[in-house]
Amino acid sequence: MSNVPPSAASLRGAVDLSSLVNRPAAPAPGHTEGSPATPAASGAEGAAPAAGVPSLVVDVTDAAFSSILDLSNQVPVIVDIWAEWCGPCKQLSPILEKLIVEYAGRLVLAKVDADTNPQLTQAFQAQSIPTVAAVIAGRPVSLFVGALPEAQVRDVFEQVLELAEQNGVTGRLSVDGAAAEATGEPEPEPLPPHHQDAYDAIERGDYDAAKAAYTTAIAQDPRDSLAVAGLAQVSLLARLQGVTMADVRGAGASSPDDLDAQLAVADLDLSGGHVTDAFDRILTLFPKLDQPGKDAARTRLLEYFEVAGLDAPEVVAARRRLTMLLY
Numbered sequence: 001m002s003n004v005p006p007s008a009a010s011l012r013g014a015v016d017l018s019s020l021v022n023r024p025a026a027p028a029p030g031h032t033e034g035s036p037a038t039p040a041a042s043g044a045e046g047a048a049p050a051a052g053v054p055s056l057v058v059d060v061t062d063a064a065f066s067s068i069l070d071l072s073n074q075v076p077v078i079v080d081i082w083a084e085w086c087g088p089c090k091q092l093s094p095i096l097e098k099l100i101v102e103y104a105g106r107l108v109l110a111k112v113d114a115d116t117n118p119q120l121t122q123a124f125q126a127q128s129i130p131t132v133a134a135v136i137a138g139r140p141v142s143l144f145v146g147a148l149p150e151a152q153v154r155d156v157f158e159q160v161l162e163l164a165e166q167n168g169v170t171g172r173l174s175v176d177g178a179a180a181e182a183t184g185e186p187e188p189e190p191l192p193p194h195h196q197d198a199y200d201a202i203e204r205g206d207y208d209a210a211k212a213a214y215t216t217a218i219a220q221d222p223r224d225s226l227a228v229a230g231l232a233q234v235s236l237l238a239r240l241q242g243v244t245m246a247d248v249r250g251a252g253a254s255s256p257d258d259l260d261a262q263l264a265v266a267d268l269d270l271s272g273g274h275v276t277d278a279f280d281r282i283l284t285l286f287p288k289l290d291q292p293g294k295d296a297a298r299t300r301l302l303e304y305f306e307v308a309g310l311d312a313p314e315v316v317a318a319r320r321r322l323t324m325l326l327y
Contacts, residue, residue: 056173057097057109062119063205068110072135074171075105076164078143078157081112081121081131088147089130095150096132099157105173107157110135119240122272134160137167140273192217198230207238232306239267259285259293263300275308279318286325298322 060068068077080096082089093111100109114121114129124133124140134141141163143156164170191199194217201209211234217227245268251258252265262285269278282297282304289297301322305315 056100056105056107057111060110060112060117060120061205062117064203065110065120066199066202068108068135069138071108072139073137073169075108075173076160076169077108077110077135078160079110079112079120079124079133079135079140081114081124081126081129081133083114083129086129092130092132092147092153095148095153099150099154103157106161108173118245119237119271122245122268125272132156134163136160136164137169139167194220195227195230198227198234202234202237207234207241210234211238229306232303235303236267236271236307239264240271243268257285257288259289259296263297266300266304270304270307275304275312275314276318278304279314279321283318283321283325286322298326 058068068079071077078096078100080089080093082093096109100107112120112124114126124131125142126145128145130147131145132143134143141160143160148156190196194213198210198213198217201207201213211231214227214231214234217224218231221227243264248261248264248268251261255261262281266278266281269275269281279301282301286294286297301318305319308315
């Protein structure tokens with residue numbers, strides 16, 4: 001069993017990324033038909049979870065994970081990456097669901113089907129399944145791989161709650177009502193219309209519409225840094241849509257000097273949270289490129305900087321290295 005680490009890496013560069021964490025509170029998972037997260041079948045039917053969301057066990061998808069990031073600011077979210085054909089998953093899932101109910105709203109379980117959600121599977125670096133992780137205040141925490149006995153899973157959950165408390169996440173959800181306010185913080189202000197349009201489009205999986213909404217916001221206010229970051233993030237998601245990881249990495253390995261091939265691999269690196277690897281891949285190739293190639297590489301790096309966060313130490317180091325290569 002892997003212990004919960006003392007701190008969690010940032011989720012920037014993975015899945016819906018940081019700008020989605022700061023959006024207004026999403027509807028409770030599963031609250032209407034067709035909503036981003038719908039109730040999963042629970043092995044503890046008849047047990048009444050505390051009362052605020054329709055279920056404390058939800059199915060989530062690549063396109064709809066932003067609602068889980070929002071929820072993780074109130075309670076820790078346990079992420080179960082599973083597949084229908086996986087025998088150990090069938091042993092573990094009922095244990096996870098039973099314990100989630102017992103914790104009575106202090107935890108939520110988000111179930112991710114690995115076969116239909118490749119972006120989330122890669123973002124959580126699930127090399128085998130079941131893989132179990134947590135999201136606390138929008139940040140991922142690796143927990144364990146494989147099926148564990150109930151007592152060990154309970155111990156992991158206790159460690160998750162301790163880490164959550166250290167990060168100020170101490171809420172409790174109820175069913176069919178609002179989440180309990182642990183901190184008393186005010187509700188966030190409504191987003192500007194184009195930002196809300198972008199988030200709504202992302203929830204639908206319509207990345208082109210999201211890009212258009214962010215582009216409009218930037219045209220109206222070039223200093224809109226949130227729109228700039230959002231456009232970079234959704235552009236990454238759009239490029240990753242429908243790609244096959246093995247094909248992309250195979251093409252990158254066979255064509256080390258091909259910019260397009262290396263940019264595609266760098267997208268995968270960044271989406272999986274391997275920020276330094278993504279930067280290094282492009283910066284190592286940079287001196288070999290002609291001027292149009294350098295321009296394209298620089299544009300992609302600037303986009304990555306927005307995705308990873310301009311103040312991130314990896315970005316500061318990569319920006320310094322890029323400046324040296326340019327001048």
